[in-house]
Amino acid sequence: xxxxxxxxxxxxxxxKTETYPFRYNVxxxxxxxxxxxxxxxxMQSIIEDHLWEDLEELYGHSVPVKVPNNPHExxxx
Numbered sequence: 001x002x003x004x005x006x007x008x009x010x011x012x013x014x015x016k017t018e019t020y021p022f023r024y025n026v027x028x029x030x031x032x033x034x035x036x037x038x039x040x041x042x043m044q045s046i047i048e049d050h051l052w053e054d055l056e057e058l059y060g061h062s063v064p065v066k067v068p069n070n071p072h073e074x075x076x077x
Contacts, residue, residue: 007052007060010056032046032047
C-alpha cells in the first residue's frame with residue numbers, strides 16, 4: 001500500500017475513540033487561534049491535520065496498516 005493510500009486508510013478506517021490532552025503555552029494558543037481564524041478551520045482540525053501529516057511523513061512507512069482480514073497481519077499484539 002503506498003504511503004498516501006496508507007495515510008488515508010489509517011485516518012478514516014476507525015472511529016475516533018480516545019482523547020489526549022494537548023498542552024500549549026499562551027503564545028502557542030494565540031498562534032493556533034490566529035491560524036483557526038485565518039483558515040476557517042477549528043483549532044482541533046488544525047492540530048489533527050498537521051500532527052497526523054507530520055507523523056505519517058516521518059514514521060508512517062514503519063507502521064504497517066492493519067487491513068481487516070489481512071492474512072499477513074499477526075493476530076496477537
